[in-house]
Amino acid sequence: MSGTQSALAGMKVLEISALAGSVCGRVLADLGAEVIKLEPEGGEPFRRALPLVPTANGEESAAWLAYNHGKRSVTLDPAADEAGFAALCASADIVVTDWERLDLDTMDRLAGIARRANPALVWCEVLPFGRGGPYERYAATDTVLQALGGHLYLNGDVDRPPVRISLPVGLIQGGVEAASAALMAYWHALKTGEGQRVDVSVQACIVWTLLNSTMAWQILGLNEMRGGAIRKERANRFFTRLVWETKDGYVFFGPVGGGGGSARIKSYEALVAWMAEDGIDDPILKRHDWNGDGQFFIPQADYDAVTEVIFGFIRTKTTEELIARAVRDRILLAPISSVAGVFDNPQFRARGYFQPMEDPGRGLDVELPARWANLSATPLAALRPAPSPGADTATILSSLKQGATP
Amino acid sequence: MNDALTLVTTEASGIFAGLKVADFTWAAAGPIVTKQLADNGATVIKVESFKHPDSIRLGGPFIDDKPGINRSGFFADFHSSKLGISVDMSNPAAIEIIRPLIEWADVVAESFRPGVMKKWGLDYASLKAINPRIVMLSSSLYGADGPWARHPGYGAQGQALAGVHGMTGWPDRPPAMPKGAYSDSVSPRYALSALVAALIHREKTGEGQHVELSQIEATAQLLAPELLVYQVTGEEMTRAGDAKPGSVLHGVFPCQGEERWIAIEAVTEAQFTAFARLLEAEPAMTEARSKGPEALNAAVAALTAPHDAFALMAECRAAGVPAGVANKASDLLEDEVLNAHHHFWPLDHAEMGRLNYNGPAYRFEKTPSALRFASPRLGEHTEAVMTRVLGFGQDDIARFKAEGLLQ
Numbered sequence: 001m002s003g004t005q006s007a008l009a010g011m012k013v014l015e016i017s018a019l020a021g022s023v024c025g026r027v028l029a030d031l032g033a034e035v036i037k038l039e040p041e042g043g044e045p046f047r048r049a050l051p052l053v054p055t056a057n058g059e060e061s062a063a064w065l066a067y068n069h070g071k072r073s074v075t076l077d078p079a080a081d082e083a084g085f086a087a088l089c090a091s092a093d094i095v096v097t098d099w100e101r102l103d104l105d106t107m108d109r110l111a112g113i114a115r116r117a118n119p120a121l122v123w124c125e126v127l128p129f130g131r132g133g134p135y136e137r138y139a140a141t142d143t144v145l146q147a148l149g150g151h152l153y154l155n156g157d158v159d160r161p162p163v164r165i166s167l168p169v170g171l172i173q174g175g176v177e178a179a180s181a182a183l184m185a186y187w188h189a190l191k192t193g194e195g196q197r198v199d200v201s202v203q204a205c206i207v208w209t210l211l212n213s214t215m216a217w218q219i220l221g222l223n224e225m226r227g228g229a230i231r232k233e234r235a236n237r238f239f240t241r242l243v244w245e246t247k248d249g250y251v252f253f254g255p256v257g258g259g260g261g262s263a264r265i266k267s268y269e270a271l272v273a274w275m276a277e278d279g280i281d282d283p284i285l286k287r288h289d290w291n292g293d294g295q296f297f298i299p300q301a302d303y304d305a306v307t308e309v310i311f312g313f314i315r316t317k318t319t320e321e322l323i324a325r326a327v328r329d330r331i332l333l334a335p336i337s338s339v340a341g342v343f344d345n346p347q348f349r350a351r352g353y354f355q356p357m358e359d360p361g362r363g364l365d366v367e368l369p370a371r372w373a374n375l376s377a378t379p380l381a382a383l384r385p386a387p388s389p390g391a392d393t394a395t396i397l398s399s400l401k402q403g404a405t406p
Numbered sequence: 407m408n409d410a411l412t413l414v415t416t417e418a419s420g421i422f423a424g425l426k427v428a429d430f431t432w433a434a435a436g437p438i439v440t441k442q443l444a445d446n447g448a449t450v451i452k453v454e455s456f457k458h459p460d461s462i463r464l465g466g467p468f469i470d471d472k473p474g475i476n477r478s479g480f481f482a483d484f485h486s487s488k489l490g491i492s493v494d495m496s497n498p499a500a501i502e503i504i505r506p507l508i509e510w511a512d513v514v515a516e517s518f519r520p521g522v523m524k525k526w527g528l529d530y531a532s533l534k535a536i537n538p539r540i541v542m543l544s545s546s547l548y549g550a551d552g553p554w555a556r557h558p559g560y561g562a563q564g565q566a567l568a569g570v571h572g573m574t575g576w577p578d579r580p581p582a583m584p585k586g587a588y589s590d591s592v593s594p595r596y597a598l599s600a601l602v603a604a605l606i607h608r609e610k611t612g613e614g615q616h617v618e619l620s621q622i623e624a625t626a627q628l629l630a631p632e633l634l635v636y637q638v639t640g641e642e643m644t645r646a647g648d649a650k651p652g653s654v655l656h657g658v659f660p661c662q663g664e665e666r667w668i669a670i671e672a673v674t675e676a677q678f679t680a681f682a683r684l685l686e687a688e689p690a691m692t693e694a695r696s697k698g699p700e701a702l703n704a705a706v707a708a709l710t711a712p713h714d715a716f717a718l719m720a721e722c723r724a725a726g727v728p729a730g731v732a733n734k735a736s737d738l739l740e741d742e743v744l745n746a747h748h749h750f751w752p753l754d755h756a757e758m759g760r761l762n763y764n765g766p767a768y769r770f771e772k773t774p775s776a777l778r779f780a781s782p783r784l785g786e787h788t789e790a791v792m793t794r795v796l797g798f799g800q801d802d803i804a805r806f807k808a809e810g811l812l813q
Contacts, residue, residue, distance in 0.1 A: 007600075007603035007604055010610075011606075027596070028599075031599065031603040050651050051631070051651070053634060053635055053638040053639060061631075062631040062635045065631075066633075066634050067630065067631075129743045129747065130747050130768075131769060132746065132747055132769070133743070133746040133747065135742075135743040138723045138743075139677070139722075139726050139727060139728040140728050140730070141653075141671040141673060143650065143671045144671055144728045144729060146669070147658070147667075147668070147669035147731065147732045147733065148731065148733055148741070148743075149738075150737070151585060152669060152732050153665075154584075154586070155574050155575070155583075155585060156575060156582050157575065157582055160647075161657075161658040161659070162732050163574065163576065163647055163648060163658065164648075165574045166573045166574065166645045166646040166647075166650075167628050167629065169570075169628060172628050173591075173595060173628075176592075176595035176596055176627075177595050177768060179595070180442070180595055180598035180602060181770075183598075183599055183602040184422075184598075184768075185421070185770060185773075186606065187422075187606060187609070188421045188770075188772075188773050190606065190609060194772060196770060196771040200767055200768045201747060201767050202767075203743065203744065204744070204747070204749055204765075204766070207738060207744070207749065208438075208767060209586050210585060210586050211434055211480070211586040211591060212466075212467065212479065212480040212483065212586075213585070213735040214738055214750075214762065215467055215479030215483055216466070216467045216479070216735060217734075217735035217736045217738075217739060218479065218739065218761055218762060219468070219469055219471075219479045219761070220466075220467045220471060222735075223734040223736050224585070224735065225665075226582070226585070227582070227583070228575060228579060229580050229582070231583060242562070243580050243581060243582075245580065250581060252562055252563060252565075252571060254562060261461035262461075266558075267558070293473055296466070327554055327557045330557060332558060332560065333563070334559065334564075334566040334567045335566060336566045337567055337568070337569050337572055338572050338642055339572075339629060339633060339635075339636045339644070340636060340642055341569070342569040343633055343636060343637070346553055346554075347549065347552045347554040347622070348623065348626070350552035350553055351549050351620065351623070353623050353626070364638065366634060366638065368630060368634065369623070369626050369629070371623065372596050372619070373596060373617060373619045374550075374617070374618040375600060375603075375604060375615055375616075375617050375618075376530070376617075376618075377604075377607070377614075377615035378603070378604070378607050
């Protein structure tokens with residue numbers, strides 16, 4: 001009986017979404033739910049979001065394709081066909097939506113219809129700031145939320161303005177958060193029959209990416225400062241280099257002073273041993289217990305001096321040489337991967353993370369990062385192409401009319 | 407005395423009230439998952455080895471700036487509502503204590519380097535032999551197999567490998583390290599989804615299972631569109647500084663004061679016009695815009711510089727323009743929206759005093775989450791859990807102490 005069915009087999013999800021809701025639906029679809037996109041005639045606006053890639057249909061949004069494969073699509077205007085919308089909700093377990101697709105008034109109106117039709121329904125919303133105050137209606141975008149969540153301030157070079165991560169991380173993280181929150185609410189509905197609304201604040205999702213910044217302020221009165229290649233790691237008061245140019249690229253490496261425990265101490269010992277093989281044995285390398293308790297009291301000048309010596313060594317190596325030795329000797333460094341680096345990463349490849357998706361209708365034959373978890377009894381769903389707008393309208397609506405579930 | 411165990415076992419409310427979790431996770435990515443269970447009513451028993459406690463207990467910030475095993479705010483934030491026991495896990499006899507814990511549990515969670523649980527006789531096959539319905543979550547940085555499986559690492563390596571680091575910064579400069587061991591904050595959301603799905607499957611079928619997850623694989627989900635573009639067009643998208651194609655105006659602009667910045671993004675023409683009017687610079691901004699995004703951003707920077715960031719944000723909000731101050735940590739604790747949303751939960755800790763812990767990013771209408779008490783001191787609940795959950799007597803405890811299993 002092992003490994004043949006999906007964890008969420010039988011679950012029906014209705015998705016009225018832009019990016020964030022689509023990501024939520026992506027996670028639920030991967031876990032085996034049947035996800036039905038509710039779209040206007042011609043498809044939802046997110047289908048045309050940048051960046052675009054050429055397909056047999058002309059140009060389509062790469063993000064839309066990446067997060068909407070394996071779903072179904074119904075074109076229906078809930079304002080014109082309230083009964084049809086109510087029938088879809090009556091047979092659904094979860095409805096997910098986000099503020100980039102629906103304004104708050106529409107969301108409220110549709111939630112009313114949906115929840116009257118189905119009291120056990122989980123109604124899940126991704127909002128900039130969540131529900132509960134005037135802030136419900138403040139205008140926001142992903143970049144604005146990266147700023148308000150406190151992450152943007154900490155990224156970038158000191159001699160330029162802070163920068164966002166050049167990915168819509170707030171919307172994507174908010175979408176995944178919504179998937180886990182919706183499943184928690186579904187767990188409750190499964191046990192009690194009680195549906196409810198759950199809302200996700202993208203700002204709060206971003207705050208969670210800081211890890212320890214709010215504690216650093218409360219405890220030490222310390223506001224961390226962004227740094228490009230050199231920064232104060234964790235809540236340290238000293239600067240250490242963390243981005244290193246190799247012969248042919250960049251690696252991340254925190255050889256000294258990160259408060260990382262025994263793995264960090266061993267990593268440094270392995271580095272020093274390797275440097276010694278190359279004849280580099282500058283006394284600064286062993287002048288301090290660089291990663292022990294005393295690390296917090298080492299002078300900045302000494303950190304700078306040891307960095308110079310280590311940098312001299314790293315510059316003579318290619319990224320691949322460094323990584324091979326790092327994996328062998330447990331040195332805590334990693335390549336700073338470009339998109340191609342992620343695509344070719346041997347660890348991802350060995351684990352079957354990328355899975356082929358053939359989409360003959362669009363003329364696409366690609367590999368997508370697919371297996372983000374391995375469930376021993378209920379593997380993630382196989383990849384199937386994304387639907388054209390309204391591809392499943394007739395099938396799904398007619399089965400609803402017959403009173404059967406599609 | 408605040409009896410956490412009573413609070414957990416008899417007064418629990420929330421979605422996971424009654425759910426029992428044996429929590430072997432450490433560092434950040436794992437504990438953030440089990441925190442969601444604990445803050446929603448589950449009884450979460452964190453198992454630490456007193457010879458090798460959770461390493462983030464050794465990471466700052468420390469109360470009074472003084473390192474100490476029970477003094478890390480970094481650790482505290484991820485351990486609200488959890489009970490803590492400490493055992494010498496390196497002693498093979500520890501299984502005598504751990505076995506009843508596995509029998510008791512619905513979920514076993516762990517985030518060690520692959521191989522550690524097996525060494526202790528606690529891999530999935532062994533757990534399943536003890537408790538056939540167990541759901542096990544294993545979250546590791548690189549995954550359970552593959553050439554990197556045993557390589558040690560942290561989220562900072564994870565964000566580099568998964569591509570997030572490379573997507574941060576300016577295109578003419580080396581990639582700037584994003585704050586926060588980024589893979590540690592992406593993977594918990596995926597892990598929690600998979601774990602709850604496995605619980606739903608168990609509820610419906612009675613079947614437990616092993617959920618295995620790599621933090622870098624979860625994190626690389628963020629680059630799914632870029633990976634598609636790369637294969638279809640050959641273009642490698644990379645960090646773009648303050649540029650964002652498709653927006654009418656997008657940038658981070660200086661304001662009055664030291665390191666004060668505001669992010670503005672006009673997605674529509676109406677928002678652009680509203681912002682230009684608000685700055686009383688409609689003609690100047692329209693002219694600058696005609697010269698391209700760099701000229702526009704330079705013009706806007708000159709216009710925002712004399713403004714107070716928070717006042718300007720308030721004006722933007724009133725005008726419907728997306729705007730956000732680049733909040734510093736100190737700003738977050740005073741942020742009107744976060745506070746109105748009750749994001750922070752003040753909790754009292756015996757050694758650390760009162761601190762504001764981060765609460766969940768979601769809100770349930772009918773089954774509210776609650777951060778019930780502060781993080782456990784190392785081994786704080788060992789005796790209470792041994793006697794009241796696992797059914798050991800004082801004589802057993804004395805024997806375990808004599809054998810060195812307990813402190």
